Amino acid sequence: MRKYLGGRTPEEWLGAILMTIVVALLGFQVVARFGMGRSYSWLEEVSRFAFVWSVYFGFVIAAEADRHIRVSLHLELLPPKARLVMLTLADLIWLVFNAVVIWHGYWFTMSMFEFPYISQTTGINLVWVQMIVPIGFTFMSVRILQVMIKRWRTGQGPADARMGE
Template identity: 85%
Template sequence: MTVVVALLGFQVVARFGMGRSFSWLEEVSRFAFVWSVYFGFIIAAESDRHIRVSLHLDMLPNKARLAMLTLADVLWLAFNAVVIWYGYWFTISMFEFPYISQTTGINLVWVQMIVPLGFTFMSVRVIQVMVRRWRTGEGPVDARMGD
């Protein structure tokens, strides 16, 4: 996000302070923003802070809660596997049939590559959380309670 803010800040200064505009800055900031969003959900998955409704889980016994969370995570991993699979083949096709950005001239495969990479990294984090959850017996983090 620091890169996005720095690039957009420079664009504002250049446009309004110097009367000059750089079209590639806005496009590169969009690319950096997309990558930062993916890294954000990887971090959320690592700390088990992704969005979920967990009120009903608090009413279950500990083992049942762990089983329900594991089932939800296995379904999530199955979804991730589908996205990784199709994202991988889409990325490979962009090497074969490049889609070139108009302002920067780069192959957009380097931007789109975050989809299979992001979901792969997130899957690793979800598995780590599942293992930690079964070892410690703790449930999901309640974001309302703070750190």
């Protein structure tokens, strides 16, 4: 699939597109406000929604690249097999946390269909914004599992360029 996406993952493309939308909308808002003396309240709200979604896709990108924040000094002191076991244990704990967030996020978004919370300026149901929580954590969990499998196949630890300094 990457060959059809220019060597990038779908999450990278979606994150880049959403950040482009954020910059374009906020740039237009600045020009409209200071150049034309007009203000569009919906622009700021839509850009905020796009920014939230792009941040979640950023989480997925970091998980796919095995680049999430972690304390790695103690990992350097371990033998390679113990390092793999520790990283796997940490990732399993992370997956449990993700499962809890997915579960509660799912039921929260389902309740927003039943009891809608409508945005003041755009008039949309905010369930479409909140839906990124279970979706993002599901995508992140898939990427974590892929990294775990790759790590055990190759026998290599995290892809952290700062390790070994």
